[in-house]
Structure formats: C-alpha cells, structure tokens
Amino acid sequence: xxxxxxxxxxxxxxxxxxxxxxxxxxxxxxxxxxxxxxxxxxxxxxxxxxxxxxxxxxxxxxxxxxxxxxxxxxxxxxxxxxxxxxxxxxxxxxxxxxxxxxxxxxxx
Amino acid sequence: xxxxxxxxxxxxxxxxxxxxxxxxxxxxxxxxxxxxxxxxxxxxxxxxxxxxxxxxxxxxxxxxxxxxxxxxxxxxxxxxxxxxxxxxxxxxxxxxxxxxxxxxxxxxxxxxxxxx
Numbered sequence: 001x002x003x004x005x006x007x008x009x010x011x012x013x014x015x016x017x018x019x020x021x022x023x024x025x026x027x028x029x030x031x032x033x034x035x036x037x038x039x040x041x042x043x044x045x046x047x048x049x050x051x052x053x054x055x056x057x058x059x060x061x062x063x064x065x066x067x068x069x070x071x072x073x074x075x076x077x078x079x080x081x082x083x084x085x086x087x088x089x090x091x092x093x094x095x096x097x098x099x100x101x102x103x104x105x106x107x108x
Numbered sequence: 109x110x111x112x113x114x115x116x117x118x119x120x121x122x123x124x125x126x127x128x129x130x131x132x133x134x135x136x137x138x139x140x141x142x143x144x145x146x147x148x149x150x151x152x153x154x155x156x157x158x159x160x161x162x163x164x165x166x167x168x169x170x171x172x173x174x175x176x177x178x179x180x181x182x183x184x185x186x187x188x189x190x191x192x193x194x195x196x197x198x199x200x201x202x203x204x205x206x207x208x209x210x211x212x213x214x215x216x217x218x219x220x221x222x223x224x
Binding site for chain 2 (some may be wrong): 026031032034038042044045046047050054087089091095096098099100101102
C-alpha cells in the first residue's frame with residue numbers, strides 16, 4: 001500500500017499568515033493527489049485535485065503543487081474560516097486509496 | 109444540487125451486523141464510482157470500499173475484506189454497505205462519497221458504534 005505522510009501534524013498560525021502543509025508519498029503517485037478540509041463534526045470538503053487543480057467554489061488563496069512523491073498545500077493568507085484539519089489523499093490506484101494522517105491548523 | 113444522505117448507523121454488539129444505506133440525488137448515480145470512507149472518533153480518514161458504476165468491480169481495505177460488502181442499486185439511486193462480524197475497531201462515522209478518483213461529494217455521515 002502507498003503510505004502518505006503529512007507534516008506538520010499541528011500548525012499554529014495567525015490570520016493573514018502564509019501556511020504550507022507538506023504531504024509525502026511512499027512511492028510515486030504522479031499527480032494523483034487531492035487535498036481536503038474538515039471542520040469538527042462535518043464531512044470533509046474537497047479543495048484541490050490532481051495535485052494543483054482548484055475545486056470549483058474554493059477560494060483562490062488555496063493552492064496545491066508537486067508531483068511524484070512530494071506535494072504541498074498552501075494557503076496564501078489564512079482566514080478565520082480556514083482553521084480546520086487538512087488531509088491529503090492519493091488515488092494512484094483504484095485499490096487501495098489512502099489518506100495522510102491530517103494536519104490541524106490552530107489559532108496562534 | 110448533489111446530495112448524499114447516509115442512514116442505518118447505530119449501536120451493535122461485537123460480532124453483529126449492520127447495513128448502511130446512502131441515498132443519492134442531483135446526479136446520475138450510474139455514471140460514477142462510489143465509495144465508503146470512515147473516521148474513527150478523534151482519528152483520521154480511512155477509505156473502506158469502492159464500487160464501479162455497474163457494480164462489476166469492488167475493492168476493499170484489507171481490514172474489512174470478507175466481512176463488509178459494498179453494493180449499489182442504480183435504479184433506486186442508492187449505495188449500500190453490509191457490515192458483518194463487526195469489531196470494536198469498526199466504530200466510526202461512515203461517509204458515502206462520490207468517487208471521481210478523488211472524492212468530490214460527501215454525505216453527512218452515519219455513526220456506527222460497536223460495543224457490548
């Protein structure tokens with residue numbers, strides 16, 4: 001199985017900060033990577049797919065980059081609504097798809 | 109508007125069974141792979157199972173193989189997860205999700221608790 005490792009596990013930041021989250025795959029997944037945002041008690045929400053494609057309706061302050069085994073999610077200017085947990089997910093193969101362990105973005 | 113609504117969760121004893129349902133609307137179910145994803149309390153996300161548009165291909169995470177069965181009824185716009193031989197470690201919120209490779213739409217989830 002392909003293992004996904006996110007860093008950091010927790011990130012403390014202030015409104016207006018530029019935030020970067022990293023996701024590493026245990027083997028190459030080309031650009032088959034998605035990013036999700038999850039708030040407590042809610043379902044995850046798709047932000048980015050195919051490593052860098054912004055899902056419709058998602059603010060442009062979110063961006064994704066990378067290919068192969070290393071990927072990043074960047075929030076250019078953190079907003080109050082962005083405090084949440086973020087997950088990466090690989091879908092290189094139909095089976096099995098795997099998620100990173102999550103990165104919690106907290107208020108500093 | 110795409111909507112996915114799960115039902116069927118609840119409290120079940122270890123070794124018991126439960127069948128989850130997911131009602132889909134706002135899109136043509138038969139055009140999409142569908143998935144179940146779960147989240148144990150306070151933990152991360154775990155993909156559980158996938159099913160192809162016509163039900164001809166199904167895939168499972170190793171921990172549920174032989175115990176869980178994913179199925180669909182496109183005529184009823186519904187996705188199912190039959191869960192047998194349930195264990196404490198299956199306790200989680202179960203989400204159905206539309207699987208366009210990535211998961212572009214999710215339901216609100218249904219809680220399954222496995223406890224004596």
